[in-house]
């Protein structure tokens with residue numbers, strides 16, 4: 001992906017730290033956020049609301065030194081931004097473009113890359129819009145942050161699905177971490193469970209419901225609600241991607257299965273390798289009548305080892321009602337990791353949403369702090 005980076009050496013998930021947690025070593029962590037939509041605001045609200053708990057229980061006292069967003073503009077304070085003020089500026093009804101530039105009397109004119117290079121953050125949180133064709137602008141943000149000496153934490157599937165190995169290699173070469181727990185099932189810990197708690201296991205198959213928007217739509221359609229109405233609610237609730245085509249045509253799950261295939265199963269898969277079909281071709285009557293036949297439609301993402309190969313697919317499947325995944329309704333996600341040493345491990349939980357995804361970022365930031 002990066003012509004300038006060395007290639008060829010397999011890299012393990014950089015979230016796996018070889019260091020034992022170092023509580024209280026250096027308790028300050030300077031953070032910058034690149035992107036300030038739903039997920040970025042979710043993280044900032046958590047940092048504000050859980051300030052005391054994080055300090056008391058984890059000796060974690062982060063400082064947000066910069067926020068930069070293509071619509072809201074940039075604000076910066078090396079001593080730490082007032083989080084209430086930052087949130088207030090962008091959440092005002094009818095907030096104008098560039099609202100963050102009104103944070104102080106001195107307008108900060110940095111764009112995202114200048115912010116990353118100049119703000120002096122220890123960790124860059126990348127939460128711009130996902131693009132799984134080019135990975136941009138997130139890919140350049142991640143590369144710039146690592147080159148500037150900052151850890152990278154992201155929920156953006158684009159750079160991880162497209163360039164995980166290159167970015168991990170770059171991070172390791174700088175003794176930094178590249179972490180992305182929230183790219184799969186948001187704050188429900190799937191990647192850390194597979195790579196840390198289940199370290200040493202081989203996974204023969206990973207199969208699950210990995211998109212909250214489509215699971216919500218299918219659950220509502222089963223109750224007789226029209227597709228467009230259910231999609232519209234999913235957008236209002238903040239579950240859907242900015243362009244919901246990524247959800248309903250299965251591209252979002254494609255990115256997630258590529259991440260699972262590469263990071264958890266050691267594959268070298270591209271998004272083009274995944275067989276994909278979304279839910280838009282499903283007949284409404286077939287969805288609502290499925291329980292009468294003993295079934296339920298789900299959009300299933302699957303990665304499987306077949307001989308020496310790892311193959312992946314995203315397709316709607318009418319599951320028998322007895323299948324454990326058939327009972328997972330609404331925006332909830334679920335994934336079963338079929339491991340050699342423990343057998344099937346199923347994880348069920350939130351797969352989208354402001355708080356749950358903000359929480360995933362927090363868990364990665366705290367993990368970086370713990371590693372010292």
Ligand code: HSE
Pocket residue numbers: 183186210211212213214239240241247252351352353
């Ligand atoms: N749009 C995604 C979903 C968000 O609905 O699951 C999390 O990737």
